[in-house]
Amino acid sequence: MKNLLGVILAGTVMLSARVEAANGDQYAGYGVTAMGMGGASIANPVEATAAVNNPAGMGAVGSRVDGNIMATVGQLRSNVHGAKSDDDIFLLLPGFGANYQYSPDVTFGITAAGYGAGVDYGKPIPAFGTSKVKSELAQLILSPTVTYQVAPGHYLGVSVKLGYESLMLHGLENFGATNDTDHALGIGFGVGYLGTIAPNLRLGLTYSSPVWFQKLDAHDDIIPDGRLNAPQQAGAGLAYDWGDWTFAFDYVWLNWASQKTFNNSLAEGGAPGSSNGPGFGWQNQNVFRFGVNYKVNERLQMRTGVSLANHQVPNDEATLIAICPCNQPKTVTAGLTYTVSNNLDVSGSYMYDFRHITKGTGPSEGTEAGGELHMLAVGFGYKF
Numbered sequence: 001m002k003n004l005l006g007v008i009l010a011g012t013v014m015l016s017a018r019v020e021a022a023n024g025d026q027y028a029g030y031g032v033t034a035m036g037m038g039g040a041s042i043a044n045p046v047e048a049t050a051a052v053n054n055p056a057g058m059g060a061v062g063s064r065v066d067g068n069i070m071a072t073v074g075q076l077r078s079n080v081h082g083a084k085s086d087d088d089i090f091l092l093l094p095g096f097g098a099n100y101q102y103s104p105d106v107t108f109g110i111t112a113a114g115y116g117a118g119v120d121y122g123k124p125i126p127a128f129g130t131s132k133v134k135s136e137l138a139q140l141i142l143s144p145t146v147t148y149q150v151a152p153g154h155y156l157g158v159s160v161k162l163g164y165e166s167l168m169l170h171g172l173e174n175f176g177a178t179n180d181t182d183h184a185l186g187i188g189f190g191v192g193y194l195g196t197i198a199p200n201l202r203l204g205l206t207y208s209s210p211v212w213f214q215k216l217d218a219h220d221d222i223i224p225d226g227r228l229n230a231p232q233q234a235g236a237g238l239a240y241d242w243g244d245w246t247f248a249f250d251y252v253w254l255n256w257a258s259q260k261t262f263n264n265s266l267a268e269g270g271a272p273g274s275s276n277g278p279g280f281g282w283q284n285q286n287v288f289r290f291g292v293n294y295k296v297n298e299r300l301q302m303r304t305g306v307s308l309a310n311h312q313v314p315n316d317e318a319t320l321i322a323i324c325p326c327n328q329p330k331t332v333t334a335g336l337t338y339t340v341s342n343n344l345d346v347s348g349s350y351m352y353d354f355r356h357i358t359k360g361t362g363p364s365e366g367t368e369a370g371g372e373l374h375m376l377a378v379g380f381g382y383k384f
Contacts, residue, residue, distance in 0.1 A: 023254060023285055024231075024262070025115045025137060028307035028331040028351060030095065032068045032379035036335020036349035037291025038305020040248035042237025043194060043204030044291075047381055048097030051111040051145040054206040054237070055157030056192035058109045059147030063101040068379025069094050074353075076119055078322035078369035085121035085133065085322070089373065105149040111159075115139040115230065117326040118168070125322065129173035135323040136168040136181075139230060141211060143190065154195035161188040163211040167219060167228060172323070176272045177222045186213035186229070204237040204250075210259065221273045224260035231255045231262065244295040248305075252287040256312055266319050267363060280324065281317025285309045287329070299339045307331040311358065318360035318367050325369040328353035343383050351375040 029039030031049035041050065045057025047066040070093045077086040099109035118136035125133050140163065147157040163186030170179045188211035197203045211230035220226030235252040257263045264279030271277055291305030309329035313321050321327065335349030355372035 023287055023309050023329050024256060024282065024312050024326060025117045028289065029333065030113050032335065032347040032349045032377045033337065035351055035377055036303040036305065036333050037248055037293060038289045038307045038331065038333050040237065040250045040289040040291035040305055042206055042235050042250045043202040044239035044246060044248040045194065048099040048109055049095055049111050051109060051143045051159050052113045054192040054194060054204045055145045055159040055190050056147055056155040056194035056204065058099050058107050058145050058157055059149055059155030060194060061099055062383060064099055064381055064383045066097045066379060066381045068377050070375055070377035072373055072375045074371055074373035076325045076371035078325060080125050080127050080322050081366045083125050083127065085123065085125060087119045087121055107147045109145045111143045111145065113141050117324045119323060119325065124171055127174065129171045131171040131173065131179055133171035133323060134168065135170065136166065138166045140164045157192045159190040161190060161208065161211050163187065163213060163230065165213050165228065167216055169219060175222060178218065180218040182216040182218035184214035184216050186211040188212060200241040202239045207234045208232060223273065224264055224277045224279055225275055226273060228261050229259050231259050246293040248291045250289040254285040254287065256282040257284050265317060280320055281314065282312045283314060285312045301337045303335045305333045313358055315358060315360060316362040316364055318358050318364040321358050322367060322369040325371060327358050327370060328356045328372060330354040345381045347379050349377045
């Protein structure tokens with residue numbers, strides 16, 4: 001079963017094998033419309049990708065299919081005790097969602113979202129090992145979702161999160177890693193609420209469990225317990241419609257500290273691969289997202305937004321940031337949607353992760369890494 005599902009899901013993951021993200025291995029926004037509003041979407045669902053942000057949002061979007069492709073370009077660089085490396089990024093990440101209004105109160109849908117991080121420096125870093133440094137973490141989460149309208153304008157949603165994960169670690173022999181790639185399947189769940197709590201004012205609440213992945217046997221000698229789970233997270237959002245304007249605000253809590261591979265310090269004290277073995281030293285993140293949408297006319301909408309978060313990598317835990325330099329949590333976005341017909345709309349969004357270089361202190365002195373990223377997404381939505 002693991003091999004069969006792996007083959008099915010790998011076709012999608014192949015396009016996103018080196019995802020680069022702002023908040024750990026996550027982008028500021030998922031779905032073209034949400035992306036254009038800085039990710040603010042918990043109380044403002046528009047597309048059939050809404051379940052990524054809040055499962056209950058699928059109850060408000062009707063029967064539709066949405067697909068998009070996002071291109072990411074940029075440069076990541078590192079300096080590890082005088083060994084300078086850089087990686088020019090170009091990658092494509094697909095996204096997809098479909099939703100069916102089964103009855104006035106019930107919907108069924110499914111979404112696909114990609115997460116991950118990695119680098120390919122093309123040469124060794126002597127402090128890490130003798131092989132060319134290349135790391136790839138790719139996760140694909142499929143979320144079958146059902147919603148129920150418990151009262152007019154009030155929705156509850158539940159998602160089952162089905163995950164596929166691939167991890168490659170090369171060039172880390174000094175930390176005990178073998179140059180290998182492994183794969184795992186995972187499962188988790190998400191729940192959410194969306195409701196109109198006052199005229200033109202919506203409230204969204206959501207919680208996602210960790211996605212618990214199988215053990216990565218090829219890496220159980222280096223990562224704690226051999227597991228790399230996606231973190232649990234929770235969020236709340238508000239959205240307000242004022243004439244042709246919509247204002248949306250989200251708060252999201254990312255609980256990296258609950259996952260040992262992400263949270264354990266490199267100096268944790270235990271043997272590599274054990275529960276108290278060395279990890280990346282990440283801390284929890286608090287993410288604030290704000291977006292504005294303006295309806296120019298019956299066919300054109302324009303939007304912009306911002307996402308701000310604390311750095312999940314403390315400066316004194318930056319020893320391994322060179323293999324995962326995803327610490328650019330200040331993002332600005334812009335986007336638009338053009339309605340082609342009553343059934344079809346086309347959207348585009350641009351997202352910029354501001355340049356940030358993390359410089360190690362204390363036990364991480366002499367290490368620095370980071371960069372900047374530009375993302376451009378194009379998508380379509382079809383209502384039926």
